[in-house]
Amino acid sequence: MDKKLRIAGIIAALSFSIFYLTFSSNSLPIPEPLSPVPENNSVDILAENLDEPRSIAISDDRIFVTEKDGLIRVIQNNTLLDEPLAALRPAKVFDGGLLGIALHPDFSNNHLIYVFLTYEENGELWNKILQITESENKLVDAKTIFDKIPGSVFTNGGFLKFGPDKKLYVGTGTVSESSHMPQNLDSLSGKILRLNDDGTIPTDNPFPNSSIYSLGHRNPQGMTWDDKGQMYLSELGPEKNDEINLIKPGKNYGWPEQQCSGNGKYENAIMCYDPSIEPGGILYYSGDKISLEADFVMASLRATNLYQLDFSEGLSSQKTILSGVGRIRDVVQSPDGSLYVITSNTDGKGFPDSMDDKLLRIKK
Template sequence: ENLDKPRAIAVSDDRIFVTEKDGAIKVIQNNTLLESPLATLRGADVFDGGLLGIALHPNFSTNHYLYVFLTYAENGNLWNKILKITESENKLQNAEVILDKIPGSSFTNGGFIKFGPDEKLYIGTGTVSDASHLPQDLDSLSGKILRINDDGTFPNDNPFSNSPIYSLGHRNPQGMTWDDDGNLFVAEFGPEKNDEINLIQAGKNYGWPEQQCSGNESFVDAIICYDPSIEPGGILFYSGDSLDFESSFIMASMRAANLYQVDFEEGLSSQKSILSGIGRVRDVVQGPDGSLYVITSNTDGKGFPDSMDDKLLRILK
């Protein structure tokens, strides 16, 4: 309870880490929110920027590396950067910038980061404005899915030479996950409508700002399109056996204030609510025990918080 503008969750074997927009990395251990944050980072004070995504290194239990996405201001400009943090006993020991100068915005920074099954770090970046064509520019990190090594260098098998860019033409990615076959899916906001779920392929162009959802053969079509907007957040394919879902694809939704399950083959008609009545739902992750962890987003300036918002919830059955 009483999380302040939480943005993303990462779960280890014994702890839960939550980023708060205003810069704190909160730690939950033994079902208790620790009084002192792991770190408080100084970011830009803008509506939809600040401390956003968080990811734990695949070998976090031994190396204690975690990664965050941070919006900051410099000389009147907004930028985003990726920090690699070393922690010990819930305290920051070292912080290193491993990717910088991702163009920033007051409203559409993307900000979601996750390690893939290939142990590369994937980063969703947003456009600086709806009028910007930078998402189509391979010389810009705006409006892209990026893929980097754990030290910030660029993998040799990325689709563009000496570049972190993995795919382009994105507006505002907010969720990222992989299925059992290693296919990458991304959820992203549209401009009031045309939110998208996309199947990401290396080197492909998803159209923003030239295309929304579908209609132009030069770009990849979304596999699901939402009109009006539901503001999709965190997504995952459920792989545990603790919970019984008809469909394994799980999606948080802020504007629709729900946690949903969806079957891609059946489309939107298959969408069913798993959890509602808690307001805006921003992120969902699967814990090592097969339960789901969810954060609400009612203190973000768009919701209607109660006296205990925001909350981290655990779904056991």
Template sequence: MDKKISIAVVIVAVAFSVYTLTLPSDPIPLPEPNFNSRNDSVEILAENLDKPRSIAVSENRIFVTEKDGSIIVVENDVQLESPLVTLRSADVFDGGLLGIALHPNFVENHYIYVFLTYEENDTLWNKILRITESKNKLQDAETIFDKIPGSSFTNGGFIKFGPDNKLYVGTGATSDSSHLPQDLDSLSGKILRINDDGSIPEDNPFSNSPVYSLGHRNPQGMTWDDDGNLYVAEFGPEKNDEINLILAGKNYGWPEQECSGNENFENAVLCYDPSIEPGGILFYSGDKFDFEFPFIMASMRASNVSVGVIE
């Protein structure tokens, strides 16, 4: 990870927290904020953003989604006056223009992928758009995956290309009591895996299905370690936020299980009680920060950097 990625995390108005990967039976308490800490390597690249949700970085540019529908561009450390595009998004609490990802071959094809909540006939849905840009202007936009059930509060919405060049999508449950995360025929409460054109990979764990794993509540971040293992952060209802190691075809329990306790489901590798509201996560491999351990998590409640021992 280079300096721009490290700085860009500041744009989304969340602070870093680094935590131990522990068993769910030993939940980690909310860390105390350290308001006196400073880091001279952090600088402000964009200001006055309107509810920023996700970022994507390519060489000299940073793309930022705003919940209300705009994609803001920072080029050569300068915030551009005009957004790349402004999309019509649903005006709901935890929906709108959410995740963003750049195609692995973005430098040549200029494909940007976004996750958008919209309303149709009084029903909320989510879809994935593939945007083609040129010189920070919209050239084309097409829907490549649609009719992911939407919600006012739990849409998930984080998207990212994996080491296999497939697009992974975290979708939320439509309500806390919904059975849909346990229904393989529903796209709610899932980690989806699709090709860059929206089609279904032949090697997905369920035949003719985009579902990669099920039983999720509200995925908010995903990352891969150096060994190719996929981790996902997700909100619990009021506590029991989770970090999960995602395995193809496995069930992570929601709403039947929170964190652990049922042998029919996969246990979380880390559980938070009280809630810490985890956001983006990553395994840091750069040299700009001297972190003792590489697992980084952005929290909507924490405001300091904490270091733990990975066991």
């Protein structure tokens, strides 16, 4: 498809408005819509009419997108293939279903794909991780490698990513706002999990014989690592106090006892959003194709922007890279340094147009 994007409000890199953030003591205004740009040679539409897309994974020549109702879609040669790679059967709940997707670090040789799936069993909601083997865009095999993560109608987390250590990291959500399971090391709710690629528990995890890497999370949405190997997590708050956290092994991030900061027993967020902007996927940009003033890029749903972020001592800044396309769910970097994002206007909270949702490529 690879059509040039002609949507009002697309803002090329470096034509930004800026505002500054401190912790939750100050309110953060939601950005006003920016002036429309009738044509933008920096952004392409690669796919349209995606149905509630949730996550993106990129190989050298293909892009994989999960749709909440159970499809894994494939974009190859800038074209959305008619047939999905897989059609799974998740639970039909508001913010659960087929969520995160990650490719094995050796995907080009072993063709292994990992997905996070919400399902129902005997009236209870659970989440599990599937390892899928594909060949020529067809499912060859699928098996559960990790199971019985507590599920929820609204807060499942569900983000998957392989870290620099080639371990699989998984963000899980809390089952309810009143639940204290995120503080319980006997529960997988409200945690970051760290797994081997076969779903077994690494021997060097911070808690013996446990998949738990960190605890006290509400609803993780994205994770990334910088060039020093430090892990960052974007996380949804309730109606305010979305967080960006610097994740350290074995540390407690406070939910539900703490939101953002203020209790010495827990780790403080490095950024806090009040009111909520609903952060989505986050990445540390390591390419040189796109000119950015900051190292981090983050999608946002409620604030309907793709931001670049600068984390510094005491004060952080963010600037708009892309706006005017509605809710933005996820962002990834391709091997050539381009950025790919999916919109999320068909998720029940947005205002979709006739061609939503879309996969977009930012080229420069």
